[in-house]
Amino acid sequence: MSRIIFWLALVFLVIFAVRSKIREAQKRHQQQFREPQQPAGGARAGAKVAAEAETMLQCAHCGIFYPASESVQARGRDYCSAAHATLPAA
Ligand SMILES: [Zn+2]
Numbered sequence: 001m002s003r004i005i006f007w008l009a010l011v012f013l014v015i016f017a018v019r020s021k022i023r024e025a026q027k028r029h030q031q032q033f034r035e036p037q038q039p040a041g042g043a044r045a046g047a048k049v050a051a052e053a054e055t056m057l058q059c060a061h062c063g064i065f066y067p068a069s070e071s072v073q074a075r076g077r078d079y080c081s082a083a084h085a086t087l088p089a090a
Helices: 002-053 082-086
Strands: 055-059 065-067 072-074 076-080
Touching: 072 082, 076 082
Parallel strands: none
Antiparallel strands: 055 065, 072 076
């Protein structure tokens, strides 16, 4: 009788161990599933950035390219900053 109890306990332990291993594997599988979704979200964010992309202008003083919304116009030319707009033309 004690042998039967021993084998039953062993079987339950094995089942418990296998179940916990399966849960770990499922968690890893879900994480692997989430990881490819992050680049997809990144692609969506990239598309959003591309949609929000605006024209770039070149500063008449230093030559740097900057978004047109940050443009400072002076003397009919575009500058990257108010500091460069106030500087005498080179
Ligand atoms: Zn500049």
